[in-house]
Amino acid sequence: MGSDARASLVAKSAWPKLCQTPAAGEDGSLSIGEIAREYGVSLRALRFYQAKGLLAPRRYGRARRFNTADCERLALILQGKRLCFTLTEVHAMLAAWHPGNCTLPSSRKQCVEQISLLERQRRDLDRAIAELRRIYSGMFTSAARPTETA
Amino acid sequence: MGSDARASLVAKSAWPKLCQTPAAGEDGSLSIGEIAREYGVSLRALRFYQAKGLLAPRRYGRARRFNTADCERLALILQGKRLCFTLTEVHAMLAAWHPGNCTLPSSRKQCVEQISLLERQRRDLDRAIAELRRIYSGMFTSAARPTETA
DNA sequence: TTGCTCCTCACGTCACGTGAGGTGGC
DNA sequence: TTGCTCCTCACGTCACGTGAGGTGGC
Numbered sequence: 001m002g003s004d005a006r007a008s009l010v011a012k013s014a015w016p017k018l019c020q021t022p023a024a025g026e027d028g029s030l031s032i033g034e035i036a037r038e039y040g041v042s043l044r045a046l047r048f049y050q051a052k053g054l055l056a057p058r059r060y061g062r063a064r065r066f067n068t069a070d071c072e073r074l075a076l077i078l079q080g081k082r083l084c085f086t087l088t089e090v091h092a093m094l095a096a097w098h099p100g101n102c103t104l105p106s107s108r109k110q111c112v113e114q115i116s117l118l119e120r121q122r123r124d125l126d127r128a129i130a131e132l133r134r135i136y137s138g139m140f141t142s143a144a145r146p147t148e149t150a
Numbered sequence: 151m152g153s154d155a156r157a158s159l160v161a162k163s164a165w166p167k168l169c170q171t172p173a174a175g176e177d178g179s180l181s182i183g184e185i186a187r188e189y190g191v192s193l194r195a196l197r198f199y200q201a202k203g204l205l206a207p208r209r210y211g212r213a214r215r216f217n218t219a220d221c222e223r224l225a226l227i228l229q230g231k232r233l234c235f236t237l238t239e240v241h242a243m244l245a246a247w248h249p250g251n252c253t254l255p256s257s258r259k260q261c262v263e264q265i266s267l268l269e270r271q272r273r274d275l276d277r278a279i280a281e282l283r284r285i286y287s288g289m290f291t292s293a294a295r296p297t298e299t300a
Numbered sequence: 301t302t303g304c305t306c307c308t309c310a311c312g313t314c315a316c317g318t319g320a321g322g323t324g325g326c
Numbered sequence: 327t328t329g330c331t332c333c334t335c336a337c338g339t340c341a342c343g344t345g346a347g348g349t350g351g352c
Contacts, residue, residue, distance in 0.1 A: 033305065043306090048342055062307055062349085083278050087341070103285045111286040118279050125272045128233050129265055135253045136261040183331065193332085198316055212323085212333055237315070307349070314340090323333070 029058070029065040039074055049077060052087055054094065080104045084118060179208070179215040189224055199227060204241055230254045234268060 036043050049055045050064075054077055057064040066074075073094065080090035083105070093104050105111050186193050199205045200214075204227055207214040216224070223244065230240035233255070243254050255261050 031306080042342080044342060044344085047308095052341090064306085081341095083282055084275075103288070105282070105285060108286060108289055111282050111289070115279055115282050115286070118275050118282070122272060122275045122279070125234075125268050125275065129268050129272070132233055132255070132261050132265050132268070135255060136258060136265070138253070139258055139261070181332080192316080194316060194318085197333095202315095214332090231315095302352105304352090305350085307347105309346085310344105311346105312344075313342090316339090318336105318338075320335085320337105321333105324331085326328105326330090 027065075027067075029067045030071070032057075032064045032066070035066045035071065035074065038071075039078060041074075041078070046074075049074075049087070052091065054087065054091055076104045083114060084121075085114065177215075177217075179217045180221070182207075182214045182216070185216045185221065185224065188221075189228060191224075191228070196224075199224075199237070202237055202241065204237065204244065226254045233264060234271075235264065 030038065032043055032046055035041075036046060046055065046064075050057065055066075055070055055073060057066045057070050059065070076094060076097070077087075077090055080087075080093065085093070085104070090104065093106060093110070096106055097104065105114065180188065182193055182196055185191075186196060196205065196214075200207065205216075205220055205223060207216045207220050209215070226244060226247065227237075227240055230237075230243065235243070235254070240254065243256060243260070246256055247254065255264065
């Protein structure tokens with residue numbers, strides 16, 4: 001292991017032109033695989049968030065490196081998704097976001113409107129569940145044993 | 151109006167080769183515009199359901215005509231959507247559906263599984279709403295007036 | 301040479317929305 | 327000629343999933 005570490009240092013002191021990837025944990029940054037595991041998201045999702053301008057990891061050659069600020073942004077993105085905001089909305093909120101703010105939605109209006117949107121969705125869900133339960137019950141009454149529901 | 155109706159009858163008795171569209175209501179069938187208005191769906195949605203094999207209206211030339219059976223199928227499709235089934239699921243349920251059955255899901259298993267899916271979604275919605283309310287409340291305590299929530 | 305991790309296209313999914321450009325009968 | 331209704335492509339939206347084909351270091 002000791003000779004391996006030394007070999008790594010040697011390689012670092014003579015960085016090749018096309019591959020300047022820091023070794024894992026060397027500068028506290030994470031590879032795409034590491035941040036994916038850490039936050040429970042797919043590699044594809046991370047690349048997609050970057051393509052949409054939500055994340056902007058550093059590049060070392062072609063490889064991505066996510067630092068602490070990137071991790072914080074990802075946490076905010078995932079909070080936004082949990083709260084059912086679209087990525088377009090998350091993008092706008094991140095643009096208006098300032099350090100020290102630990103939650104994504106920054107205005108009362110955003111909260112109120114999202115709450116009423118989600119409450120409407122919940123009512124639709126409640127109706128669907130109630131209708132499914134009625135149908136389920138009807139399957140017993142219309143079946144061979146008409147007294148089963150009694 | 152009388153002469154209009156007669157003209158329509160004349161036209162019917164000498165149907166042109168490329169346009170055999172029956173006049174509105176003449177055979178009880180509906181044009182795409184009529185069924186769209188009747189059921190509150192878009193023309194695009196109706197064409198999409200047809201492309202997916204969920205509807206199969208008759209053709210008179212290029213125009214579509216929806217008869218009573220098509221209307222019944224559309225009602226079932228819309229019920230399936232209200233119950234949050236995917237169109238793929240609706241397609242399979244329609245294939246297994248037999249006349250006299252007035253609801254779409256035909257097995258208890260389908261009902262039970264859909265109910266548990268929707269209940270899971272409702273729990274996620276509940277959590278999101280609760281989190282948004284906490285954030286909203288926090289905006290008052292962390293703002294200029296710290297006693298506002300008391 | 302094999303295995304692992306990373307990369308970039310690029311098409312697929314889901315349920316349509318939205319033009320574009322054309323037809324047909326009053 | 328205008329207005330209405332219908333038509334067929336075909337690309338756009340949303341948030342990724344899923345290969346395909348290639349690279350780089352151990």
